[in-house]
Amino acid sequence: MSVAGATGWVGRSIRRLEDPALIAGRGRFTADLVAAHRVRFVRSQHAAGRIAKITAPNGATVITAADLTDVKPIRPMLHKFDYVPIAQPVLASERVRFVGEAIAAVLAPTEAQAEDAADAVEVDIATADAVIDARDALADGAPLVHGEVAGNVIVKGTVETPEFAAARAVAERLVRVAVRSRRQNALPLEPRGGHAAFDAATGRITLTCSTQTPHLTRTAIADLLGMPEAQLRVIAPDVGGGFGQKMSLAPEYVLLVWLARKLQSSVAWSEDRRENLIAAFHSRDQYIALEGAFDGAGKLVALSADVIANVGAYSCFPTTCAVEPLMAMVELPGPYDVRGYRCSARGVLTHTCPMAPYRGVSRPVITCAIERLMDRAAAAFGLEPAELRRRNLIDRFPYVSATGLTFDEATYVETMELAVKHIGLAKFRARQKDARARGRYLGIGFSTFSERTGYGTPAFAARGMEITPGWETVEIAMDPSGFVEARIGSSPHGQGLRTTLAQIIADEIGVEPRLIRVVHGDTDRTPYGFGTFASRSLVIAGGASLLAARKVRGKLVKIASHLLEASADDIVLEAGTAKVAGTDRSVPIETLARAAYHQLHRFKGEIEPGIAESATYDPPGTFSNACHVAIVEVDVETGGVTLEKFLAAEDAGRIINPMIVDGQIHGGIAQGIANALLEEIVYDASGNVLTSTLADYLPPTVHEIPPIELHHLETMSEATVTRAKGVGEGGAIGAPAAVLNAVNDALAPFGVEIDEMPATPQRIRAALRAAEKRP
Amino acid sequence: MSDERDIVLTINGRDHAVRVEPRRTLADVIREDCGQTGTHIGCEHGVCGACTVLVDGAPVRSCLMFAVQADGKAIRTVEGLASGDELSVLQRAFMEHHGLQCGFCTPGFLMLVTGVLEREPDISDEDLMDVLASNLCRCTGYQNIVKAVRAAAAELRAKP
Numbered sequence: 033m034s035v036a037g038a039t040g041w042v043g044r045s046i047r048r049l050e051d052p053a054l055i056a057g058r059g060r061f062t063a064d065l066v067a068a069h070r071v072r073f074v075r076s077q078h079a080a081g082r083i084a085k086i087t088a089p090n091g092a093t094v095i096t097a098a099d100l101t102d103v104k105p106i107r108p109m110l111h112k113f114d115y116v117p118i119a120q121p122v123l124a125s126e127r128v129r130f131v132g133e134a135i136a137a138v139l140a141p142t143e144a145q146a147e148d149a150a151d152a153v154e155v156d157i158a159t160a161d162a163v164i165d166a167r168d169a170l171a172d173g174a175p176l177v178h179g180e181v182a183g184n185v186i187v188k189g190t191v192e193t194p195e196f197a198a199a200r201a202v203a204e205r206l207v208r209v210a211v212r213s214r215r216q217n218a219l220p221l222e223p224r225g226g227h228a229a230f231d232a233a234t235g236r237i238t239l240t241c242s243t244q245t246p247h248l249t250r251t252a253i254a255d256l257l258g259m260p261e262a263q264l265r266v267i268a269p270d271v272g273g274g275f276g277q278k279m280s281l282a283p284e285y286v287l288l289v290w291l292a293r294k295l296q297s298s299v300a301w302s303e304d305r306r307e308n309l310i311a312a313f314h315s316r317d318q319y320i321a322l323e324g325a326f327d328g329a330g331k332l333v334a335l336s337a338d339v340i341a342n343v344g345a346y347s348c349f350p351t352t353c354a355v356e357p358l359m360a361m362v363e364l365p366g367p368y369d370v371r372g373y374r375c376s377a378r379g380v381l382t383h384t385c386p387m388a389p390y391r392g393v394s395r396p397v398i399t400c401a402i403e404r405l406m407d408r409a410a411a412a413f414g415l416e417p418a419e420l421r422r423r424n425l426i427d428r429f430p431y432v433s434a435t436g437l438t439f440d441e442a443t444y445v446e447t448m449e450l451a452v453k454h455i456g457l458a459k460f461r462a463r464q465k466d467a468r469a470r471g472r473y474l475g476i477g478f479s480t481f482s483e484r485t486g487y488g489t490p491a492f493a494a495r496g497m498e499i500t501p502g503w504e505t506v507e508i509a510m511d512p513s514g515f516v517e518a519r520i521g522s523s524p525h526g527q528g529l530r531t532t533l534a535q536i537i538a539d540e541i542g543v544e545p546r547l548i549r550v551v552h553g554d555t556d557r558t559p560y561g562f563g564t565f566a567s568r569s570l571v572i573a574g575g576a577s578l579l580a581a582r583k584v585r586g587k588l589v590k591i592a593s594h595l596l597e598a599s600a601d602d603i604v605l606e607a608g609t610a611k612v613a614g615t616d617r618s619v620p621i622e623t624l625a626r627a628a629y630h631q632l633h634r635f636k637g638e639i640e641p642g643i644a645e646s647a648t649y650d651p652p653g654t655f656s657n658a659c660h661v662a663i664v665e666v667d668v669e670t671g672g673v674t675l676e677k678f679l680a681a682e683d684a685g686r687i688i689n690p691m692i693v694d695g696q697i698h699g700g701i702a703q704g705i706a707n708a709l710l711e712e713i714v715y716d717a718s719g720n721v722l723t724s725t726l727a728d729y730l731p732p733t734v735h736e737i738p739p740i741e742l743h744h745l746e747t748m749s750e751a752t753v754t755r756a757k758g759v760g761e762g763g764a765i766g767a768p769a770a771v772l773n774a775v776n777d778a779l780a781p782f783g784v785e786i787d788e789m790p791a792t793p794q795r796i797r798a799a800l801r802a803a804e805k806r807p
Numbered sequence: 808m809s810d811e812r813d814i815v816l817t818i819n820g821r822d823h824a825v826r827v828e829p830r831r832t833l834a835d836v837i838r839e840d841c842g843q844t845g846t847h848i849g850c851e852h853g854v855c856g857a858c859t860v861l862v863d864g865a866p867v868r869s870c871l872m873f874a875v876q877a878d879g880k881a882i883r884t885v886e887g888l889a890s891g892d893e894l895s896v897l898q899r900a901f902m903e904h905h906g907l908q909c910g911f912c913t914p915g916f917l918m919l920v921t922g923v924l925e926r927e928p929d930i931s932d933e934d935l936m937d938v939l940a941s942n943l944c945r946c947t948g949y950q951n952i953v954k955a956v957r958a959a960a961a962e963l964r965a966k967p
Binding site for chain 1: 884
């Protein structure tokens with residue numbers, strides 16, 4: 033960027049431009065809107081079966097699949113890896129496939145009346161056998177969730193590198209681990225919700241909804257309802273967290289638009305927490321079995337993986353349910369140098385809530401698996417876990433991985449050394465020994481990982497995706513008063529992107545961030561784009577912002593060179609003025625803006641009117657990286673785990689706003705700790721969700737999250753134009769493995785290993801009891 | 808349900824005369840009938856604390872209280888924390904320390920802590936952490952909420 037260091041805006045922890053409204057209670061969230069009709073959904077209480085009869089109470093307005101003959105089912109597409117396309121009707125028709133699936137919608141003037149009416153709808157379901165666990169779904173004769181998907185395997189990827197067999201054959205030592213990650217809910221604090229309103233003047237519908245992807249939502253709904261996209265406006269207002277759950281299309285939103293068109297009125301639905309826990313998208317439910325083949329020096333030479341991802345009952349739009357198993361397959365070797373690689377990754381249908389991306393997507397689980405493998409291998413070789421990693425981490429760049437990914441420059445070894453230094457490993461080992469002698473069990477766990485971010489179009493195309501969300505466009509306009517508006521296709525919802533993009537633009541065009549308004553989340557006001565997910569927005573929308581701002585800068589310089597009668601090469605933009613370098617001649621930037629609009633005659637036809645530029649960025653992709661360390665104490669009597677300390681040394685390239693980066697990492701780590709120890713969506717054998725309140729599903733409070741210490745390195749990667757890498761997901765990717773490794777380190781004297789997340793007190797006690805019974 | 812009741816909710820010093828069914832929660836009536844949408848609803852079963860308001864000075868989960876129970880009582884919500892454009896010490900601290908990301912839980916945390924610090928200005932740090940454990944935040948990992956709250960508590964204690 034043109035301005036760096038203390039004089040620029042980039043690199044400074046300026047206060048967020050988002051905060052003044054939110055802090056005063058003036059945010060505008062979806063549920064704040066008033067509608068003529070409230071909608072409640074009647075949801076299936078059975079995991080599998082045929083809908084025999086739906087009986088509506090007298091006088092109630094009840095919509096069922098029979099009314100939706102003009103609505104296409106949701107049918108996400110993938111063109112590779114033996115993917116079998118399956119259809120999800122907006123309301124269940126004929127069959128139900130998970131507890132919580134919407135069967136009917138009820139309308140009433142108030143929420144309470146709608147709930148009363150929904151309770152009075154009777155649904156007769158002829159139940160059928162349900163299959164809940166992915167391994168059970170793979171068994172011969174298991175009930176089929178969709179008749180067209182043989183064996184319930186909806187997608188299957190396999191890879192084997194030419195080096196694999198020979199490398200494994202001569203390896204010194206084979207180390208195996210089988211990791212099980214139970215099911216999580218992303219749990220945004222604001223549940224989902226939508227409000228659809230008909231405009232009588234134009235016949236258009238405005239859908240306001242809690243989404244991360246307003247443009248894709250418009251495309252999807254217009255397609256399903258057979259309407260031109262121009263007739264639908266989608267607004268993402270303030271969104272109370274998403275973490276991925278709000279990037280996939282909610283079938284409920286399709287129905288809201290359909291209802292608003294049919295009634296020529298306004299309708300609204302606010303998801304309640306129970307609906308969110310049982311029927312919003314789930315995540316993480318996977319089995320991963322690894323076998324690592326190591327040479328005599330502890331170097332991993334061949335890795336073999338079997339990935340089984342429970343994808344639930346339907347496939348999510350736009351990514352499809354293949355996103356988890358296929359990402360696992362391609363990224364599983366993580367930050368380690370290994371040429372021999374073999375993997376089988378399957379997505380398996382079950383009668384459970386559909387899976388969709390959640391912060392980290394697959395990588396929290398694959399990182400957990402390979403980091404458990406590394407710790408087991410370290411134990412087998414009698415090495416410190418950090419030493420074994422030292423012998424295996426990638427340290428030459430660019431590095432082309434076994435699966436063909438190009439790793440740009442990063443600091444896998446350096447962040448780990450930084451973490452080892454700051455955590456005080458040697459001192460900890462001494463303290464751990466003393467504690468054990470006194471019957472207290474402390475453990476330390478490391479997790480080193482890469483976070484692939486800024487996925488460009490080719491990365492999605494490689495996966496065979498019908499929709500390849502790899503680029504973003506940013507339009508920047510300066511009005512005649514010199515105020516700047518940047519309109520973006522991304523759709524932030526808590527990440528502070530209005531602030532960070534304003535910082536990037538400010539440095540290019542010489543105006544303060546407070547004079548730059550970043551507009552997002554409205555398909556009428558912003559260029560087409562994909563939204564905010566996959567740690568992509570700062571990389572991709574940030575890159576497009578920089579490129580567009582450079583164009584604006586070019587124009588401002590040209591105008592200034594005319595007005596100041598100086599060479600364009602001598603014009604400097606800073607602090608709201610254009611100056612001729614080395615002179616005292618200057619002109620306020622707002623004067624340039626005035627001239628561009630109102631005094632075009634001054635430029636003799638050499639300047640186009642107005643100041644409005646646009647740029648698109650489609651990056652090659654990059655990798656952030658970090659090393660996480662957790663210190664825990666396990667109470668072997670109760671199985672309870674207490675986190676004493678958490679430390680992360682990370683490298684996300686150039687840091688635009690350190691305060692915001694730290695906040696992203698803190699939040700991700702807290703979710704990763706929850707993944708490792710607390711949160712689990714529990715199904716019973718017949719497919720009922722047993723964790724349908726926040727008293728049963730256990731998100732962490734302040735008591736469960738220890739102080740988090742952060743250290744930063746900044747590798748200026750050539751792979752992105754801003755030199756910034758993404759940082760949204762890393763916390764959630766690395767933390768589970770660090771915690772689980774620490775728990776295992778603490779329990780090492782007992783000879784037990786915990787390879788299942790969350791490591792609840794019950795699971796830890798069960799493992800200890802089993803160990804006590806062993807001879 | 809026709810047995811509606813006439814009640815008066817005094818919200819941030821202003822009287823709202825509303826007619827409500829007894830079954831309706833204080834949270835719903837504050838938002839829908841009184842138009843104060845800064846109070847957010849996150850779970851409707853008293854766990855997340857996003858709907859926390861002050862009722863006669865005490866933090867209350869407004870999803871667990873019926874509106875009729877608050878008849879005649881003084882209610883404070885996030886909209887009443889600032890004096891004009893001047894933010895409260897706690898609001899300022901949340902901005903300075905990045906104690907909010909999506910902002911959905913923020914009104915609940917602000918009201919919880921405002922109520923507690925007004926009643927117990929000398930509350931111990933340990934007790935303050937117990938208080939913070941009443942509410943859920945999904946974005947911040949609590950690190951910066953803790954920083955903001957500690958800073959605000961110290962600043963308020965230092966004031967004459």
